[in-house]
Amino acid sequence: MIAEGRQRAYRALIRVERDGAYLNVALQEALAGSGLDERDRALATEIAYGALRRQMTIDWLLSPLLRRPMAKLDPEVRVILRMSAYQMTWLSRVPPYAVAHDAVELAKSHRPQAAPFVNAVMRRYAERAPEWADILRRSLARARDVERWSVEYSVPAWIIERLVHDHGPDRVIAALAAMNEPAPMALRVNRLRGSRDAVAARLASEGVAATPAALARDGLRIAGQVDVTRLPSYREGWVTLQDEGAMLVAPLLRAEPGMRVADLCAAPGGKTTHVAELMGDRGEIDAYDVTMAKVGAIRRQAERLGLAIVRPKLGDGRQVKPSAPYDAVLVDAPCTGLGVMRRRPDLRYRRRPDDVRALAELQYELLRHACEIVRPGGCIVYSTCTLLKEENESVVQRVASDPSTGVRVEDVAEDFRAWPELSGDCRPGLLLWPDAYATDGFFMARLRRA
Numbered sequence: 001m002i003a004e005g006r007q008r009a010y011r012a013l014i015r016v017e018r019d020g021a022y023l024n025v026a027l028q029e030a031l032a033g034s035g036l037d038e039r040d041r042a043l044a045t046e047i048a049y050g051a052l053r054r055q056m057t058i059d060w061l062l063s064p065l066l067r068r069p070m071a072k073l074d075p076e077v078r079v080i081l082r083m084s085a086y087q088m089t090w091l092s093r094v095p096p097y098a099v100a101h102d103a104v105e106l107a108k109s110h111r112p113q114a115a116p117f118v119n120a121v122m123r124r125y126a127e128r129a130p131e132w133a134d135i136l137r138r139s140l141a142r143a144r145d146v147e148r149w150s151v152e153y154s155v156p157a158w159i160i161e162r163l164v165h166d167h168g169p170d171r172v173i174a175a176l177a178a179m180n181e182p183a184p185m186a187l188r189v190n191r192l193r194g195s196r197d198a199v200a201a202r203l204a205s206e207g208v209a210a211t212p213a214a215l216a217r218d219g220l221r222i223a224g225q226v227d228v229t230r231l232p233s234y235r236e237g238w239v240t241l242q243d244e245g246a247m248l249v250a251p252l253l254r255a256e257p258g259m260r261v262a263d264l265c266a267a268p269g270g271k272t273t274h275v276a277e278l279m280g281d282r283g284e285i286d287a288y289d290v291t292m293a294k295v296g297a298i299r300r301q302a303e304r305l306g307l308a309i310v311r312p313k314l315g316d317g318r319q320v321k322p323s324a325p326y327d328a329v330l331v332d333a334p335c336t337g338l339g340v341m342r343r344r345p346d347l348r349y350r351r352r353p354d355d356v357r358a359l360a361e362l363q364y365e366l367l368r369h370a371c372e373i374v375r376p377g378g379c380i381v382y383s384t385c386t387l388l389k390e391e392n393e394s395v396v397q398r399v400a401s402d403p404s405t406g407v408r409v410e411d412v413a414e415d416f417r418a419w420p421e422l423s424g425d426c427r428p429g430l431l432l433w434p435d436a437y438a439t440d441g442f443f444m445a446r447l448r449r450a
């Protein structure tokens, strides 16, 4: 019998490989109603995320054992080989014979004619698995740096080239290494329900150990992987699942009770609801997004958290025409997502170089429009979860250097003064590196209208 965790990981990965599904959605579907215990859920999650994070490295290690290029194999066979190679190389607690056995059984179920081939490849791979790092080092000794890093960190070369151009190799390599590790879980406390200590105590009574987060005032860290959505404290709106880096964005807006606020890119509502909590649920927040389904997601989050001031709206953030100017506007812009590779390991393979310019243009238009709908003296926060200057500093500078926008960039170093390592990196906004505090990578800047 195939271990249940591996079956579910296969189901998610084949949806990504064959149908272009997003991993987070595919895995959620594969695990839904499965009745798996926490251990099997954790195994399925680790295999599915790990195999995608290391995909380019795995393909490179497997290639000498194949007579045809990986791309020419059936998708079912590709997925089985990759997930099995991942376990043999990176999950040392799983015995290789158990992995090989399940690989063959999976092949028998999904591509029976390929079972002998899968068996032969995985048995040969098992011999190489413990030495993968040496094999890689020896074989790539003469390769260009970018080519070597691309195989080692499993990131397309064009992305590494762009990042190294912007930030230099040392900074980027540290970030790439961190983003190939599993992402820690963090929860945001809904202060309207209770203090951080009170919420941690409630979580403890539900069997979940939570400790205060390093950076975010409202954050809690959780050890291991927990299906939080099953907890009463989640269902009753005491906590929200959110990366700790993302929790730093809403406080930058300095929204106060009674203010009129707009969030121009709001779905699924993580930051909108945080702003509403910080405003004590007093005032109004217009929360825009571009598809009806996504607007529904904002509504569900606000309802779960018991927030009355959030008004989810369908609309293009570049064209919003409010009846009166806003006191504050948040632009949490769509981006290449290169700072969240840990949580979205499939993104790096989907992105194309042209995406960067197209997104930078959209980001510019959104931020420019935000300047038009904020009142004089009002503030705008611009944030992304990418590490590329073209989508971050350049967008902010392009808007701020145009006198017709009437905005200037504010120094946010003061907002981060408790963490000297961060406040040195705050011009014209904070770039939060994923390796610094084990958060996702984020950029955030504040502008103010004269």
Ligand SMILES: C[S@@+](CC[C@H](N)C(=O)[O-])C[C@H]1O[C@@H](n2cnc3c(N)ncnc32)[C@H](O)[C@@H]1O
Residues within 6 Å of the ligand: 264, 265, 266, 267, 268, 269, 270, 271, 272, 288, 289, 290, 291, 294, 315, 316, 317, 318, 332, 333, 334, 335
């Ligand atoms: C980074 S996500 C926002 C995440 C959200 N702020 C949160 O914290 O949960 C960017 C969002 O922008 C939306 N979007 C893309 N183009 C848009 C546009 N022209 N106007 C408004 N929203 C847009 C996407 O649908 C996506 O939901």
